Amino acid sequence: MTGSSDFKVTLLGTGVPTPSPGRFGPSTLIEAGDQKLLIDAGRGATIRLYQLGVPMGRIDALLLTHYHSDHTVGIPDFWLTGWLQSHYATRTKPLRVIGPTGARMLMSNLERAYALDVKIRIADEHLPPEGAAIEVEEFANDGVVFEQKGVKVIAFEVDHGDVIKPAYGYRIEYGGRIVVISGDTRYNENVVRYGAGADLLIHEVALARPELTTEAFVQRILAHHTTPREAGRVFERAKPKLAAYTHLVFLASKQVAPASIADLVAETRQTYGGPLEIGEDLMSFEIGQGVTVRRHPAPA
Ligand SMILES: [Zn+2]
Ligand SMILES: [Zn+2]
Numbered sequence: 015m016t017g018s019s020d021f022k023v024t025l026l027g028t029g030v031p032t033p034s035p036g037r038f039g040p041s042t043l044i045e046a047g048d049q050k051l052l053i054d055a056g057r058g059a060t061i062r063l064y065q066l067g068v069p070m071g072r073i074d075a076l077l078l079t080h081y082h083s084d085h086t087v088g089i090p091d092f093w094l095t096g097w098l099q100s101h102y103a104t105r106t107k108p109l110r111v112i113g114p115t116g117a118r119m120l121m122s123n124l125e126r127a128y129a130l131d132v133k134i135r136i137a138d139e140h141l142p143p144e145g146a147a148i149e150v151e152e153f154a155n156d157g158v159v160f161e162q163k164g165v166k167v168i169a170f171e172v173d174h175g176d177v178i179k180p181a182y183g184y185r186i187e188y189g190g191r192i193v194v195i196s197g198d199t200r201y202n203e204n205v206v207r208y209g210a211g212a213d214l215l216i217h218e219v220a221l222a223r224p225e226l227t228t229e230a231f232v233q234r235i236l237a238h239h240t241t242p243r244e245a246g247r248v249f250e251r252a253k254p255k256l257a258a259y260t261h262l263v264f265l266a267s268k269q270v271a272p273a274s275i276a277d278l279v280a281e282t283r284q285t286y287g288g289p290l291e292i293g294e295d296l297m298s299f300e301i302g303q304g305v306t307v308r309r310h311p312a313p314a
Contacts (some may be wrong), residue, residue, distance in 0.1 A: 019302035021046045021188050026062035028260045028293040031084040038295055039084050040261050046165045046188035052076045053195055055088035060095050070096030071105030078113030079197035080181040090124055097145045108147035112159050114180035118150045170208045172199035175238040191301045201244040206251045213301045215254035217245045220263030226270045239263055242278050246285030256305040260293040
């Protein structure tokens with residue numbers, strides 16, 4: 015093995031439902047050996063893969079954390095654009111989708127919705143029908159959901175609120191290294207448990223300025239997510255080599271501005287003193303002896 019690691023994680027989208035040009039919808043690329051996994055496919059995931067030069071057809075499996083639309087609206091784009099005959103696409107095999115209960119319904123209904131496009135492109139462009147096929151694997155408990163060529167993925171249930179079920183996080187193991195992604199969750203013991211000793215622990219977070227926390231809509235949203243102080247407690251207990259935020263929920267109203275990145279760091283520092291990165295779109299993490307963080311060069 016050369017000096018550079020062959021276990022790499024790239025945040026494709028670090029945003030939320032807000033249609034922000036700077037933070038696309040939730041999606042994370044895992045590259046481990048020759049395996050490439052996508053965790054969630056929020057808005058713009060295909061654009062980020064294109065920016066990285068990773069053909070969509072090279073993704074071995076799409077794993078879903080839960081069924082909030084911001085995590086899934088990029089799926090039809092990824093699925094169908096990835097089937098085209100072009101250097102950025104190239105899928106000739108069925109798309110493998112792994113998710114908690116609900117994945118089959120989502121994917122079979124997308125197949126119905128896009129049936130005419132698939133039919134037309136087979137007839138007109140002679141695209142291989144297998145490249146538009148979808149293979150779904152559902153699970154309903156914690157456990158191994160993917161194991162291939164030295165890459166193991168373990169799903170673990172998280173707590174995104176009483177009616178937002180199912181909701182899962184993922185632990186990816188490769189070459190003795192561990193990456194854990196919380197998925198959308200409130201403070202949850204399972205993240206501490208599965209995140210313990212991880213090289214990289216990627217966690218969601220939500221915050222609002224104190225003036226806003228009395229608003230009902232803010233309380234409702236915060237009740238589904240993890241505050242920076244709570245995330246800091248998760249990091250403090252799990253003790254990853256590096257903790258990183260993604261899925262940054264910055265709440266605001268017409269009168270009250272969103273909190274800042276500095277606020278996010280300061281709040282986290284109330285409960286956690288270890289290594290911390292605030293995720294950005296296209297930020298990557300190379301997992302080796304240590305974790306090397308790289309920012310994608312700004313577009314010209
Ligand atoms: Zn969610
Ligand atoms: Zn979300």
